[in-house]
Amino acid sequence: MERINILLTGVGGQGIITMGKMIGNAAVNAGVKVLVAETHGLSQRGGSVQVHIRIGDVIAPLIEKGRADFIVGLEASEVLRNLSYANKSTVFILNRQTIKPVVPSVNAPDIDAVVEKLQAFSYYIVDGEEMAKDAGNPKGSNAVIIGFMLGMGFFGKIPREAFEKAMITDLNRKCLNAGYSQALTAKNNGGSRPAITR
Amino acid sequence: MMPKAKFMIGNEAIAAAAIHAGVSVAAGYPGTPSTEIIENIKRLGQDVYVEWSINEKIAFETAYGAAISGGSGLVAVKHVGLNVASDPLFSSSYTGINGSLVIVSADDSSMWSSQNEQDNRFYGLHALIPVLEPYDVQSAYDLTMKAFEISRRFHHPVIVRTTTRIGHVRSRVVYSDDHEPQRGRVVKDPSTYVLAPENARNDRKKQLERWHSISDYLASLCSYDPGEGDAIIITGGISYSYVRETLDETGIHANVLRLDATVPVPEKTILKYVNGMKRVLVVEENDPVIEMQVADILLKNGIMVEFHGKDLIPMEGEMTFEKLKGGLYTFYGMKYEGSILQDEPLTPRPPALCPGCPHRSSFYDIKKGLSRVSMQNSFFSGDIGCYTLGALPPFREQDAATNMGSSLGISNGVFRSTDAVPVAVIGDSTFFHSGMEGVANAVYNRTAELIVVLDNRSTAMTGQQPSPSTAIDIGNVCRAMGVEYVETFDPFDAESGEKSIQNAAEYVKNTGKPAVVIAKRACALEVLDKIDSETPKAYVDQDKCTGCTICYNFFTCPSILPLSNKKATIDDSCIGCGACVEVCPFNAISVKGEKPVGWDEAWNA
Numbered sequence: 001m002e003r004i005n006i007l008l009t010g011v012g013g014q015g016i017i018t019m020g021k022m023i024g025n026a027a028v029n030a031g032v033k034v035l036v037a038e039t040h041g042l043s044q045r046g047g048s049v050q051v052h053i054r055i056g057d058v059i060a061p062l063i064e065k066g067r068a069d070f071i072v073g074l075e076a077s078e079v080l081r082n083l084s085y086a087n088k089s090t091v092f093i094l095n096r097q098t099i100k101p102v103v104p105s106v107n108a109p110d111i112d113a114v115v116e117k118l119q120a121f122s123y124y125i126v127d128g129e130e131m132a133k134d135a136g137n138p139k140g141s142n143a144v145i146i147g148f149m150l151g152m153g154f155f156g157k158i159p160r161e162a163f164e165k166a167m168i169t170d171l172n173r174k175c176l177n178a179g180y181s182q183a184l185t186a187k188n189n190g191g192s193r194p195a196i197t198r
Numbered sequence: 199m200m201p202k203a204k205f206m207i208g209n210e211a212i213a214a215a216a217i218h219a220g221v222s223v224a225a226g227y228p229g230t231p232s233t234e235i236i237e238n239i240k241r242l243g244q245d246v247y248v249e250w251s252i253n254e255k256i257a258f259e260t261a262y263g264a265a266i267s268g269g270s271g272l273v274a275v276k277h278v279g280l281n282v283a284s285d286p287l288f289s290s291s292y293t294g295i296n297g298s299l300v301i302v303s304a305d306d307s308s309m310w311s312s313q314n315e316q317d318n319r320f321y322g323l324h325a326l327i328p329v330l331e332p333y334d335v336q337s338a339y340d341l342t343m344k345a346f347e348i349s350r351r352f353h354h355p356v357i358v359r360t361t362t363r364i365g366h367v368r369s370r371v372v373y374s375d376d377h378e379p380q381r382g383r384v385v386k387d388p389s390t391y392v393l394a395p396e397n398a399r400n401d402r403k404k405q406l407e408r409w410h411s412i413s414d415y416l417a418s419l420c421s422y423d424p425g426e427g428d429a430i431i432i433t434g435g436i437s438y439s440y441v442r443e444t445l446d447e448t449g450i451h452a453n454v455l456r457l458d459a460t461v462p463v464p465e466k467t468i469l470k471y472v473n474g475m476k477r478v479l480v481v482e483e484n485d486p487v488i489e490m491q492v493a494d495i496l497l498k499n500g501i502m503v504e505f506h507g508k509d510l511i512p513m514e515g516e517m518t519f520e521k522l523k524g525g526l527y528t529f530y531g532m533k534y535e536g537s538i539l540q541d542e543p544l545t546p547r548p549p550a551l552c553p554g555c556p557h558r559s560s561f562y563d564i565k566k567g568l569s570r571v572s573m574q575n576s577f578f579s580g581d582i583g584c585y586t587l588g589a590l591p592p593f594r595e596q597d598a599a600t601n602m603g604s605s606l607g608i609s610n611g612v613f614r615s616t617d618a619v620p621v622a623v624i625g626d627s628t629f630f631h632s633g634m635e636g637v638a639n640a641v642y643n644r645t646a647e648l649i650v651v652l653d654n655r656s657t658a659m660t661g662q663q664p665s666p667s668t669a670i671d672i673g674n675v676c677r678a679m680g681v682e683y684v685e686t687f688d689p690f691d692a693e694s695g696e697k698s699i700q701n702a703a704e705y706v707k708n709t710g711k712p713a714v715v716i717a718k719r720a721c722a723l724e725v726l727d728k729i730d731s732e733t734p735k736a737y738v739d740q741d742k743c744t745g746c747t748i749c750y751n752f753f754t755c756p757s758i759l760p761l762s763n764k765k766a767t768i769d770d771s772c773i774g775c776g777a778c779v780e781v782c783p784f785n786a787i788s789v790k791g792e793k794p795v796g797w798d799e800a801w802n803a
Binding site for chain 2: 013103104
């Protein structure tokens with residue numbers, strides 16, 4: 001079957017490992033093979049973090065450089081640090097959030113500058129934080145983005161029910177559904193929220 | 199009947215296998231990427247004795263003692279942790295055991311969270327202990343089961359060696375039923391287990407006999423995927439997964455031999471499959487452990503082939519498709535193009551001390567206290583823990599941090615060669631791991647050094663495992679060992695913290711003896727775990743803030759951010775610890791909100 005390579009990038013503490021687990025559980029629920037490669041330990045504390053998710057007919061855990069189908073930035077600028085995993089068809093999904101590195105005299109990256117560098121690619125920006133807050137779970141931007149990707153059809157044949165089952169709490173399910181509806185709006189091109197750009 | 203299956207990380211698979219194989223005693227010391235093995239045995243193994251020992255040597259000896267008694271023992275440590283346990287490791291191979299002893303060595307290729315990427319398969323070659331190497335998460339389960347079986351069958355320890363992409367990869371694992379834990383009974387056999395020279399010489403003969411029988415047995419622990427042509431790829435561990443997927447994808451029909459036991463490489467197996475081949479490529483992560491053994495076998499048997507290994511597959515860092523394809527394509531006379539795009543060079547984003555971390559305050563207090571006695575440029579002899587991050591700006595208070603407990607020994611040497619009083623900085627869990635000996639040495643040999651113990655009441659970096667400091671008072675330990683100057687301060691109380699450091703530094707300079715200062719306050723994550731309700735928040739009074747930048751450039755709490763007018767603001771990640779309040783010279787920061795129930799108790803645990 002087809003292979004889907006998803007690279008999650010972000011900053012330790014954003015819930016990126018949980019996001020990997022949720023997607024992994026959904027694939028398992030659907031009876032689809034999945035490998036999720038995480039890094040633990042030091043990388044959890046405000047540092048750059050990557051989670052590799054490989055779905056389908058896969059054996060090895062890490063994505064080959066240049067072969068990611070999707071690169072997700074829970075922190076938007078982190079996708080740029082991992083650009084070598086992209087090719088010209090890679091789709092980027094950015095959370096509308098940037099975080100200041102905990103380094104003296106350095107400011108948070110500017111999301112417009114990030115987007116500027118992605119002009120040659122397809123990309124979407126999701127208001128993950130705001131939508132998660134609206135759904136009642138300020139920490140649920142990871143679930144919002146999963147919902148968005150699901151609505152866009154980025155998870156192949158893994159059905160929506162498999163993702164709903166993979167959400168441990170009702171609040172996360174609300175976030176998932178919020179992201180899902182947002183994707184449908186984006187696809188219909190009649191969105192009232194200016195949250196998504198292509 | 200449907201097999202049972204669960205989505206789990208490799209470390210949980212190893213834990214489950216140990217329980218299903220009947221482990222009765224499991225011990226370890228936390229260390230990435232091994233930690234979740236012991237955690238999961240604790241969680242899942244109802245009748246298993248599980249402990250976090252104070253260091254890997256004790257953990258090893260605990261599992262070893264259980265195995266001497268006929269029980270099933272497991273010790274799980276990170277690669278560098280096995281260095282600490284290497285003394286009993288060698289002995290266990292000499293004496294053998296009555297039950298089973300499985301040693302899980304979790305190696306950290308690419309050094310995601312370690313000081314080196316040493317390849318612990320060498321311990322197998324060195325100590326004559328077989329090494330089984332999983333190639334995916336399911337095989338981590340299966341081979342751990344197998345390790346217990348081999349160990350019990352041959353009365354010999356067995357190493358299961360994983361790397362980060364085995365232990366920290368999540369996958370669906372099919373598993374079997376629990377086995378009753380195999381406990382021991384007291385065995386008195388001093389002629390085997392007392393390694394006095396005469397006994398050791400006898401044991402040595404038996405060890406070599408066991409080693410040869412094990413080598414023969416391991417010949418069956420491999421898998422051969424026949425292909426076409428006169429070339430064979432010999433591989434093992436995670437590398438196999440990359441080889442298999444690449445061959446499937448590219449349609450290269452190579453013959454592939456996968457070794458599930460990479461130490462010792464069985465001679466019979468190699469002769470059987472290399473026979474008739476003209477070209478050999480060994481693919482393995484890290485060091486040429488399979489390669490050296492295969493080359494040796496071929497040489498001894500007079501077999502001439504075109505032979506490749508580390509000349510084509512890099513030794514540095516973990517296995518990736520890029521590394522494999524670079525070597526494999528060259529082997530087949532092709533060229534690997536690789537990715538066209540490059541990563542953008544962004545400002546590095548190193549890990550940081552958390553909001554509310556008492557270490558940040560300690561580093562701030564230490565620097566200010568030392569500058570009162572012109573010692574701010576001292577050599578900071580650091581150690582392993584969250585506080586190693588104190589090496590980063592703005593603190594720069596770790597000039598060396600090389601291994602667990604290194605702060606005290608290194609500082610002794612620095613003092614001996616320079617006569618300049620050094621500052622040794624060590625955490626509470628590391629203190630009990632291998633710091634106490636350094637304190638004893640400093641007293642005994644009279645080292646003029648300032649020892650600062652950062653006691654956050656937990657083994658924080660690996661996920662807040664409990665620390666012996668919650669049961670044993672570090673100050674009392676130091677006093678009992680003869681340290682005459684011992685003081686404790688609260689790092690959030692900056693004024694008294696600076697004063698404590700100043701006084702202790704003066705004492706060391708005046709007396710030439712070591713002094714111990716303990717900065718005691720609980721890990722912020724530990725506090726948050728105990729608190730259910732909303733925490734207070736710190737706020738910046740914009741009228742009072744002058745934009746001096748001290749709070750965000752010199753204290754660097756991640757919750758404090760600069761505004762475009764250089765004034766400070768505090769975001770939602772603030773946990774209301776209040777440590778920044780005293781840091782502001784203009785009294786612009788205050789904490790608002792009720793203290794939750796148990797707040798002060800949690801911080802002062």
